[in-house]
Amino acid sequence: MRIYSTKWWEKVIVSINDGILVIDEFEKVLFINPEYSRITGVGKEIIGKLLSGFRPGAQLPETLKDGKTRVGIYREINGCAYVVDMAPIEDNGKIIGAVSVCKGINEVKALSNELNKKVKQVIELQEKITKLSSVKYSFEQIITQSSEMLDNKHIAKKIASSNLPVLLIGESGTGKELFSQSIHDASDRRDHPFIAVNCATIPDTLIESELFGYVEGAFTSAKKGGKVGLFEMANNGTLFLDEIGDLSYNVQANLLRVLQEGTIRRIGDTKEVKVDVRIIAATHQDLNQMAQKYKFRQDLYYRLNVAHITIPPLRNRKEDIPLLVKRFLPTNYQLHNDVLQFLQSYNWPGNIRELKNMLSYAACLADDGVIELEHLPEVMRNQIVDDSIQTDGTLRSVVESAEARYINQMLKRYEKNIEGRRLAASNLGISLASLYNKIRKYKLE
Known part of the structure; x- marks a missing residue:
């Protein structure tokens, strides 16, 4: 020595x-x-x-x-x-x-000022986390008399108290975030953050830094002092990854590592940070089919698909429409009988979100408090016209008329490009070539 x-x-x-x-x-x-x-x-x-x-x-x-x-x-x-x-x-x-x-x-004084600055940043971060993490919904807000939805609520309540990952499958507007918040609210994590992020709205170049954060100098535009990622912000709470099917393969690999190891590493950092986060993922896509086509990591799919809940579209639970209308319709407003009858027959491509927005729009136009057909949005009024078209009454004409209307409704749900047409064909249960033939046959363009 x-x-x-x-x-x-x-x-x-x-x-x-x-x-x-x-x-x-x-x-x-x-x-x-x-x-x-x-x-x-x-x-x-x-x-x-x-x-x-x-x-x-x-x-x-x-x-x-x-x-x-x-x-x-x-x-x-x-x-x-x-x-x-x-x-x-x-x-x-x-x-x-x-x-x-x-x-x-x-x-x-300089040290004191720097300390005060850091304290202010911590307070601002805490306020931001509180704002982001607050939940508005609980299971009481899931209004339904559909047997399938009642089963979903029962299952969701059972798994809420666990730490199992949850995969929510359903079309846009069916209430996936409503279920995710309700599960968090009923869990032991309710007093900790609930952070929601839509994976489809963040570019691939940014999603990794949003989820995992980065250290100062990690890349050219990195902020001074670095950035805390959503995983760290959601520590001890729940991270809701909406439209998880849109994540790139590389980010999927990093997400899988977090689920397996329980640690994250900020971009540009060498040390691991331990996190305790429950994952609730949601998508409108068929992840199993995507995994078979190597568009989604199969190992990540199995890791997420522990507790699986499929939320049916509104067109498959029309018995809920009167309950939802009562919930969303502004006070002192009512529906004309013709409107309620139409709502029960409408296909609802935008699901519950479309119903809620439609009622808000119609209420603005209904001066006397009674919502009539003329107060509905134009896209819905056009549907009324389409449904009123007469046929010659033969079985073939009735079937073809119904087929044309249904295909037309399905086409409106997706963009007018090859990917949109492929999704429409998949949901219709026909090939892409058959869909194009029917579009030409019924002159749906």
Whole structure:
């Protein structure tokens, strides 16, 4: 073991950025470093002299006598203001001296300002997390008399108290986030954050930094101080990944690692951060089929698909429409019988979200509080016209008319491109070529 000389330790103290003054057991000054002189204006002439004689009012001799540590003592001498910490020096239980460590008041103020800035950032982050993490829905808000939906509620309530990942399958507007928030609200994590992110709305180049965060300097546009990711923000709570089928293969791999290891690594960092986050994922896509076509990681699919809930579209649970109308319709408004009858026959491509928005729109137009057919949005009024088209009454004509209307409704749900047509064909249960033939046959373009 190497023995270091006194000179070596003096060089160490000289290198320290705080002012250092040391006295012996007789109050004689043994040593000061250059930083002490810079802060206090006192030079080496003090060395070898009694501190109390050279610096009237000095408190370090008191520390020598009572052995007590003193912290944050304000001193001002000859126009020099600084803050001092003092401590006794002991050897085998005997006080053999004392040391004073000081900082200039400007440096203290700078540190205080920096601390206040960091505290403000922490408060802002906490407020942001609170705002993001608040849930509006619970199982009481899931209004239904559909047997399938009642079964879904029962299953969701059962799994809420566990930490199992949940996969919600359903079309847009069916209430996937309603279920996710309700599961979180009924879980032991209810007092911790609920963070929701729509994977389809964030570009591939940004989604990784949003989920996992990054350190300062990780890339060109990285913020000073780095950024906390959504996984860290959701720690001890729930992270809702909506439209998870839109995640790139690379991000899927990182997500799988988090689920397996329970740790995340910020972009540009080398250390792992432990997180305890429950994942609830949602999609309108068939992840199993995507996994078979290597468009979604099969191992991630199996990891997510532990608790599986399929939420039916509104057209398959029309018995819920009167209940939902009662819930969403503004007070003092009512529906004309013709409107309610039409709502029961409409296909609802936008599901519950479309119903809610339609009622809000129609209520704005209904001056007397009664919503009639003329108050419905144009796309729905056009449907009324389509449904009124007469046929010649033969079985074939009735079937073809119904087929044309249904295909037309399905086409309206998707974009007018090859991918949209492929999705429509898949939901219709026919090939893409058959769909194009029927579009030409019924002149649906």
